[in-house]
Amino acid sequence: MLSPTTATDSERTPMATSTTAPDADRRESRAGSPARGPARRPRGPRRSLLPYLLLAPAVVLELAIHVIPMVVGVWMSLLELTQFHIRDWSTAPFVGWENYRATLDLNSAAGKELLHSFWITLAYSLLSVGFAWLLGISAAVVLQRPFRGRAILRALFLTPYALPVYAAVITWSFLLQRDTGLVNHVLVDQLGLLGERPFWLIGDNSFWSLLVVSVWRNWPFAFLCLMAGLQNVPGELYEAAAIDGAGFWRRLRSVTLPMLRPVNLVLLLVLFLWTFNDFNTPFVLFGGSAPEQADLISIHIYRSSFKTWDFGSGSAMSVALLLFLLVVSAAYLLITNRRRDDHA
Amino acid sequence: MRETAGERWGRRIVLTLLTLFAVIPLYVMVTSAAKPLQDVQNGFTWWPSRPTLQPFVDMWSTVPLARYLVNSLVVSSIAAVCSVAVAIFAAFAVSRYRFRGRGVFSVTVLSTQMFPGILFLLPLFLIYVNLGNATGIELYASRTGLVITYLTFSLPFSIWMLVGYFDSIPRGLDEAAQVDGAGPLRTLFQVILPAAVPGVVAVTVYAFMTAWGEVLFASVMTDEGSRTLAVGLQGYSTQFNVYWNQIMAASLVVSIPVVVGFLALQRYFVAGLTAGAVK
Numbered sequence: 001m002l003s004p005t006t007a008t009d010s011e012r013t014p015m016a017t018s019t020t021a022p023d024a025d026r027r028e029s030r031a032g033s034p035a036r037g038p039a040r041r042p043r044g045p046r047r048s049l050l051p052y053l054l055l056a057p058a059v060v061l062e063l064a065i066h067v068i069p070m071v072v073g074v075w076m077s078l079l080e081l082t083q084f085h086i087r088d089w090s091t092a093p094f095v096g097w098e099n100y101r102a103t104l105d106l107n108s109a110a111g112k113e114l115l116h117s118f119w120i121t122l123a124y125s126l127l128s129v130g131f132a133w134l135l136g137i138s139a140a141v142v143l144q145r146p147f148r149g150r151a152i153l154r155a156l157f158l159t160p161y162a163l164p165v166y167a168a169v170i171t172w173s174f175l176l177q178r179d180t181g182l183v184n185h186v187l188v189d190q191l192g193l194l195g196e197r198p199f200w201l202i203g204d205n206s207f208w209s210l211l212v213v214s215v216w217r218n219w220p221f222a223f224l225c226l227m228a229g230l231q232n233v234p235g236e237l238y239e240a241a242a243i244d245g246a247g248f249w250r251r252l253r254s255v256t257l258p259m260l261r262p263v264n265l266v267l268l269l270v271l272f273l274w275t276f277n278d279f280n281t282p283f284v285l286f287g288g289s290a291p292e293q294a295d296l297i298s299i300h301i302y303r304s305s306f307k308t309w310d311f312g313s314g315s316a317m318s319v320a321l322l323l324f325l326l327v328v329s330a331a332y333l334l335i336t337n338r339r340r341d342d343h344a
Numbered sequence: 345m346r347e348t349a350g351e352r353w354g355r356r357i358v359l360t361l362l363t364l365f366a367v368i369p370l371y372v373m374v375t376s377a378a379k380p381l382q383d384v385q386n387g388f389t390w391w392p393s394r395p396t397l398q399p400f401v402d403m404w405s406t407v408p409l410a411r412y413l414v415n416s417l418v419v420s421s422i423a424a425v426c427s428v429a430v431a432i433f434a435a436f437a438v439s440r441y442r443f444r445g446r447g448v449f450s451v452t453v454l455s456t457q458m459f460p461g462i463l464f465l466l467p468l469f470l471i472y473v474n475l476g477n478a479t480g481i482e483l484y485a486s487r488t489g490l491v492i493t494y495l496t497f498s499l500p501f502s503i504w505m506l507v508g509y510f511d512s513i514p515r516g517l518d519e520a521a522q523v524d525g526a527g528p529l530r531t532l533f534q535v536i537l538p539a540a541v542p543g544v545v546a547v548t549v550y551a552f553m554t555a556w557g558e559v560l561f562a563s564v565m566t567d568e569g570s571r572t573l574a575v576g577l578q579g580y581s582t583q584f585n586v587y588w589n590q591i592m593a594a595s596l597v598v599s600i601p602v603v604v605g606f607l608a609l610q611r612y613f614v615a616g617l618t619a620g621a622v623k
Contacts, residue, residue, distance in 0.1 A: 048443070050528055051437040054441075055433070055437050055449060057430045057433060058433070058503065062452075062456065062499065064496075065464070065492065065493060066496060069464045069468045070464065070467070072467040072470070072471060076466065086473075087473075087477070088474075088477075089474065135362065135365075138362065139358075139362055142354075142355045142358050153359065153363065155607045156363060156366055156370075157363075157366050158607065159366065159603055159607070162606035162607060163602070164556055164557035165559060166559055166577055166578075166595075167599045168369070168599075170577060170595055171370075171372060171373045174591070174592065177588075179387065180384055182368070185388035189387075189388075224613065228614045231614070248350075248351050248354075277460040279559070283560070288578070298462045298560075301462050311466050314466050315466055318462050318466065321460055321463070322459060322463050
């Protein structure tokens with residue numbers, strides 16, 4: 001969204017500032033804090049180009065793989081880009097909002113399916129982020145003080161996140177097999193909790209299976225971030241709290257959580273966006289498709305695009321998804337920023 | 345500060361539960377890789393009835409695993425090296441220069457990381473296919489196309505982490521080099537990079553892991569010849585048999601390099617995350 005500005009900026013500014021840059025540089029290094037401003041001796045107009053030259057490869061790649069496809073995607077969403085026009089999309093007729101109207105019309109079958117998928121995805125993201133955060137904070141807190149074996153536990157906890165996603169998820173699909181999986185073996189054969197062997201990868205259970213796999217995979221990331229955040233909490237704060245007679249929960253509420261607030265703000269948003277866009281987990285867990293009860297939005301768009309080769313409506317759904325996530329992110333950042341201002 | 349008895353038991357219980365949750369799937373992966381086929385076909389066993397390394401031999405012939413492995417290795421290594429090279433220059437600019445568009449660049453690059461992959465997939469697929477038809481440049485179903493795609497996937501986070509590492513290197517070092525007459529690039533290569541080696545290695549491993557584990561684009565942008573592990577591992581489920589022991593063996597083999605790399609460098613990932621989060 002913002003990238004076109006970067007592009008024009010980096011094309012425009014070198015020329016616009018080339019005559020004024022040395023001057024601006026000197027002013028900045030005098031005004032800026034001495035610790036941050038590097039002592040640069042501008043030797044000529046060429047100097048001010050350097051940062052842009054250094055950025056150029058990154059900007060070109062970002063433009064080619066992210067920005068241009070995004071613009072093309074928006075354009076595609078306005079075309080009747082069905083299987084007849086895929087090979088040569090210049091022949092695809094322009095249909096305006098037709099794709100949006102067709103896919104987002106909640107009275108049509110396609111619209112109902114999309115809405116269903118949206119609710120599933122929302123529930124999945126909120127639950128997955130919540131549990132991943134809960135496990136992450138628990139692990140970070142109990143591993144805060146040193147003890148023997150702490151390094152081993154930390155490595156074990158991080159391993160699910162370090163595994164390639166397909167290896168991790170394929171292992172879970174083995175665990176969840178009805179006849180040969182560990183889950184049914186323990187629940188039915190060993191503990192005798194259930195009489196019938198349930199199916200975990202089809203039907204109503206599939207949503208919960210997906211959720212457990214996602215939490216297993218994501219909580220180490222929350223743990224890693226929260227562990228990094230806890231390293232910045234000064235030990236004196238805990239000692240002061242302990243002297244004041246604060247117990248475990250009180251210290252957690254009054255010291256740990258407030259100090260982790262900046263980490264949490266970013267972490268929760270990032271995890272939410274990742275899980276909301278999650279494609280890998282259902283794709284590998286259910287072997288290329290997903291049962292209706294676990295039909296996450298990414299896989300829904302993927303399947304409806306490649307099943308019918310209707311890229312026009314697929315793009316329309318993708319753009320709508322992006323807009324929704326942008327609105328949610330913006331609202332989240334606005335609310336959390338306002339709250340920080342209130343506290344200050 | 346002493347730990348109360350309640351806290352100690354609470355800690356033990358939490359640690360036990362978390363360890364079980366984290367470890368059981370890993371345990372199943374490792375033990376099932378050493379099971380004969382009948383152990384994974386008729387019910388579940390906690391321990392192989394007759395431990396064997398046969399799955400590690402058979403897995404190469406059931407599917408062309410070696411080809412998938414080479415494809416993944418080539419694509420991930422080239423993508424990682426290129427991504428880090430590009431990121432080093434960009435991070436140097438962001439860390440050491442104040443220029444117009446700096447803030448916009450950082451925010452934009454990082455936010456593309458958060459966008460849904462499916463949004464890029466359909467247009468990129470069409471662009472690659474049409475570009476191939478029009479110019480003969482084969483990006484669709486080729487390893488080149490995958491390399492270019494994957495290297496941008498790891499780029500945002502690589503830049504972000506490297507800016508954190510570079511910022512932590514005292515500017516006094518740059519200034520000393522400049523006094524000695526070193527230009528910006530010599531400062532970067534002879535002063536900053538040597539001081540940031542652990543960070544650069546950590547970021548390279550991260551970029552490699554990103555490409556190694558990517559599924560969505562691999563499932564669409566590859567054919568039989570360019571297929572990577574992410575898609576290839578699904579080939580063990582045939583119409584007649586699911587070779588779970590071989591799947592687990594193959595999963596174990598493809599996981600070990602990235603898990604070892606990640607765990608060996610975890611300290612630096614934490615440092616990179618903290619450096620970035622402080623700002």
